[in-house]
Amino acid sequence: MQLSLVIPAYNEEARIAATLEHVLAYLDAREYVSEVVIVNDGSADATGDVVRRYVGHAPTVVRYIEHPENRGKGHAVRAGMLEYARGAYRVFFDADGSTPIEEVDKLWPCFESGADIVIGSRSIPGADVEVRQSRARESMGKVFNALLRLFRLTRFRDTQCGFKGFTARACETVFPRQTVMRFSFDAELLYIAEKRGLRIAEVPVRWLNSPLSRVHPITDATRMFWDMVLIRLRALTGAYR
Secondary structure, eight states: OOEEEEEEESSOTTTHHHHHHHHHHHHHTSSSOEEEEEEEESOSSSHHHHHHTTTTOSSSEEEEEEESSOOOHHHHHHIIIIIIOOOSEEEEEOTTOSSOGGGGGGHHHHHHTTOSEEEEESSSTTOEEEEOOOHHHHHHHHHHHHHHHHTTSOSOSOOOOSEEEEEHHHHHHHGGGOOOOSTTHHHHHHHHHHHTTOOEEEEEOEEEOOTTOOOOTTHHHHHHHHHHHHHHHHHHTTTTO
């Protein structure tokens, strides 16, 4: 199994089918063996019914895991990447397909050059943001990233793009140390990876904002700020060793 594509899903009834159709058409045409792992994070809608229709698909294997209650995107990603994925390389991927699956092609040269983790970025030269976020969402992201760098938690300008690839070894190093289970988990993962000496590469990606995004510019911004403070405190107490 070369590639595991892990998709966290919460109340994605309206858009998960279109994403899976696109993903499976792409992966079915590749020469390598792959699987798609969908982790349903306690959805209250018919997400599970939609996804179950794809279980048994071939040649790409589709696996479905259902959590009984919502525990956060970070928790669903952790479970998929660490507990259920079987690939030598594992990519987590947003259910809305904001970063098209074709961008996976950009990861392989980085892995072949020795990267342990490859992250998609919307903020470096070469990125193609075709559909932008709202002004409030963009401002929130920029402020959050500036604070991350002020707190010396990251050197990257886009920690929140939902398109990141890991080797199996990197997953086993980083995810057991993860403590943040909601939107700030990406920043924590990258901080842990750098502290553990893993090699991280950054690639520009094509990206199309989904108008159905559930990130709230006020409540989630507050939660992300406190997550950042907790990451810094945990780092100071040696929690990530």
